[in-house]
Amino acid sequence: MRIFTFIAFFLLGTVAKSQNILETTKQALDSVELLQMQNKTQDAIQTLNRAIHSTDSFDDLAYLYAYQSGLYVSKDSLLMGKKLLDRSLEAAENAKNNPSKAVAYRAKAYLNFRLNLPDAVVKDALTGLNYLEGDNTDLTTKYYLNYLLYSTYSRWGDEEKMEKYILKCRQYAIAGNDINLQVNVNNGMSSMYLARYRKTKQTSMLDSTLLYLNKSFGLHRSHPKKVSGDTFVITCINMANYYLEFSTESMEVRKKKAFHYLQLAEGRLQKEEASSEKWINVFGIKSGFAKKEGDISLAERYLLQGLSLLVSDKGNYFKLEYRVNKELAGIALKRNDLKSALEYQERSEELLKKSFDEQQLLNAQKLEIQYETEKKDQQLKLLKERETFRKKQNYLYGGIALALLFGLAFMFISYHFKLKYSIEREEKLKREKEESEHRANLQLKFEREEQSRLIAEQELSEIKRQQLEKEALANSLLIEHKNVMLQQIKSKIKEGDTGKIQKLLKEEMLLTANFEDIKVQIQEVHPNFFNRLNQLAVRKLTPLDLKYCTYLYLKMSTKQIAQTLHVEPQSVRMFKYRLKQKFDLGKEADLDTFLGDLS
Template sequence: MKSLLWLFISLAWFSSFAQTGTTDSQQSIVDHASTDKHEKVVLLIRSAEFYRVNKDYTKAITSSRESIALAAGINNFTEAAQAYLVLLNSRISAQELGQIKQLSDTLLLTAKKAGTPLAMAYAYYGQALVFKTLDHPESVMEYCQMALTALGKNPAPYIAAKIYYQLYAIHSNWNNGDKAYYYAHLAMEYASNTNDYNLLSNCYNAMSTAHDYSYEMHHEQTALDSSLYYLNKSEQLYTRHPGQVSNYAYAISCINLASYYLRFGTPSGNKAQSQGIYYANRARTVLKDAPNSQEVIASSLGILSEYAKRDGKPADVEHYLLEAYQVMQTQQPPYYYTMINVTKGLANFYENQGNYQRAFQFQQLVNEYSSKSFDQQKALKSQQLEIEYQTEKANNEVRFLKEREKSQQQKNWLYICVTIVSFLFLLFLFRSYHFRLRYSIQRAKQLELEKLDAALQLKLEKEEQARLKAEQQLMELQQQQLKKEVMANVLQLEHKNQVLYNLKDKLIEGNEVNMQKVLKEELILDDDFELAKLQIQQVHADFFPQLNEKAQRKLTLLDLKLCTYLYLQMDTRQIAQLMHVEAKSVRMSRYRIKQKLGLEKDQDLHVFLQSLKENANGTRSAD
């Protein structure tokens, strides 16, 4: 019978969460025309989950479909995803596995259409339920973790509690006590933040089971006390929150309490036994008219038979076991695992009583139910294989599509890269052409500037040469002027020296010298000489060079002086006065100069000297 007891402890692990129980008044609100559509969707989802937990799967499926249609009609895809999750869970609970793969895929598509973290958490949790049905715990864990990741750092308490409860159930089946306690505790914390007391009841039962594991490992009384503590908390929710805990969830808590007192109460402990019998009967009473509750009722009868066996009441043992067998026969389809345990208990009972005929009959039933259970398991396995095949086929199609999409993406990236490279190459060509064009323009401008600069430089050089030539000419004129001034001054000095020599000779000879007369004459001569000096400075620059060039014999300074006076058109008297000589001497000097110049006797010296002036003017005009 121990296996029978543990069967219904496990029922608490695998029963799914229920939201706040629906009532007839809630149904009337749903049916009322003025009720907001969003509120109707919420109430229909609650109703569907309430029916599912109470194993009224037909109503659960109907309410789920209504909520899906209504939520889709108002484009509320997050609540539509939640409704799909309830429908999927209802199909799984009813063992209608043919459509669960299609439902899970539809749930995932609806969640993606919603695009919210909560909707994606519903979808991943639905995938986890499918793989739990297929007995793939690793995949269940993977999708539960994906659901938690989708929820983020601040998950919605209700779905978070459901996810952690599934993780607890996996580690509980693996007998991993530490992990089972860790996830059960997280599930309980999140469930405490909701108004779903069915959910909280299941989490309390999970915490009790986790402490049972701890007790089996360490045999510490504190673990056993904690197990009972959480069972009591689960049972007390039914009375503290009336109408908000389903009868089925409450019956599970009662069965677990009865099992606890049966397992850990001493045979002589009347209080523990009375508590165990009370909770076993309480579970039967609560589920008396509930649909699909045969397993829980049979479990309570099994616990009562164990207590009767302890008390040495074989008649009561037989009565409870036969009643359990009759209850299980009313279940359609029967749950063969429980039927096998009940018939095996009856076979053992009759064998112990020596009634081998009855023991043989029930042993035959054990074999029959074992065979039917095997066939049922084969049929279920066939369904699971079909779902796995569909899942694998869908996954292969998805992988193929992903690979094709990846290949297409790679092609697209290649095309994009080729386009970018081509564009960059064209841009390079354009930039290169533009650069060469700009360089050519800049080069042409630079050449033009260099040309202008060269022209300007040439102009400047010409101007500089002209300036230098002008300066040179000016310097030559200045030099010639200085020469003329020097010549005039030399002539004046020679005249002064001649006067001084004449005075000296007269003084030496003892002749009288009238100084007043000499000074007066000199003053007059000085005035004449100043005029002559100005005239000498006006003689053109080429006069003396041309004169020397024409002369056949070298002209002396005195000859040049006389030619200058003649050129200035001074008469013989003026020249004689300036030179302090006799007029006769002047005429003799003129004759001598004509000879040096190679002039004929009939040629006039004045005319010849003036011709030099005209030649000089002609030369300057040509320059």
């Protein structure tokens, strides 16, 4: 049973470290990387689902949907993979950054690879690389796009293109310091040289095959935690297969080396860190060694052991089971065990039918995807044709418009002089109108300024008048006070009481000094103060009432008012009581507060 394989290339390695996505998205993709390293695909899908529901960034969604599409396609859920791919492409159309567009085309190229559409793979991969030209923020996507091109040209057997793209993969894997991808590259290089050996039979090609396999194994030994379980198991299987088929050493040495690598692979498979179908590769190689040694029964037991481990897994591996049963039928014939051979053959035919049915379902998915793709392409083609028709229609309308323009230009030239004269006349009238409006505006402005000046003069005159009124009030109060004082002095002179006259003169000197302050305060009282007093009074106010109100408004005490008016303090208190009645104030109301509020 001849087995030689190389690493699958989508989502088995470090995820994109683009600088254009959010930190939370990077963390989610890091978790996906770790889960993929542990062969936990379903957990990786759920992680991507949570990340998708927690962001509305088109750049992030392009990445998340692209990676989720790749996971479903790798599980042969092609319709779901296509649905998620469409979402990734839709997000990429609205994304701001080119790496987000490139990763969507990477997912598209991978789906076309699984659909066996190599031309579409090359087209999509090159489109993705064009988006990343001159941009090194996402070396991982560059790596995978080149690996898709390498794998496609491998199918075509184009050795020159294979080498070109695998070397670019190595360049990006090293630049990104991605150990897992470097191991993948070495496995790919090994596979490429093996293909050349099969074609040319040059032993130097086998030497190169072993050289790159040893490089892969050496990288794992130096960085065991940075290589995925699948990658490591495939490296071990390829090493063991090399010693089975191509090594020139003794059978004992070859078997010892091969079984060492197979034991390492089994350790990872037992931990479920690699996909279960590789059990068949492991026991198939062991069976191959048993057949070379002539132990047919042991060869059969190895195959049955591998088949048992494969069947115990939940997946459907009808093709592998078919190949194993065919191999077992051949072994049974060599043992002349016709009954067992017939049973194996019947079982293989059943599995072939199941495999055919499974392939039919897969083909149905492929056809549906191709139909939807072609339908969209037809719609796009129709839209482009409509756009082309609209452009031609626009050109036609443009030509007609141009012809009309030429006609209008001819008419314009014909009537040029008349129009020129008419325009000049209109401009002259317009200028005259503007000058007239300008003069009118100046006149209006002058009148407004004159009116403002008159108003200012009136306001100034009113201020002067009010000031004179205040001075007149203050002077009248002073004169009245002096008259009262003179009358008292005359009275005392007639009585001949000189002592009281001197006392009156001393009090007058003190009151005169205080009255100068009162005079200044009186001049600060606004004339409207008296108008408001008359409006608020319920009975007419006398000049003496106004005089008392003025003194109270100026915060003069009862004693000061009594001295100023040469009356007893009790008379002032009685007068204040009468004023409260004239203003209809209650017993609890304070006259001083009432007058103070008038300010």
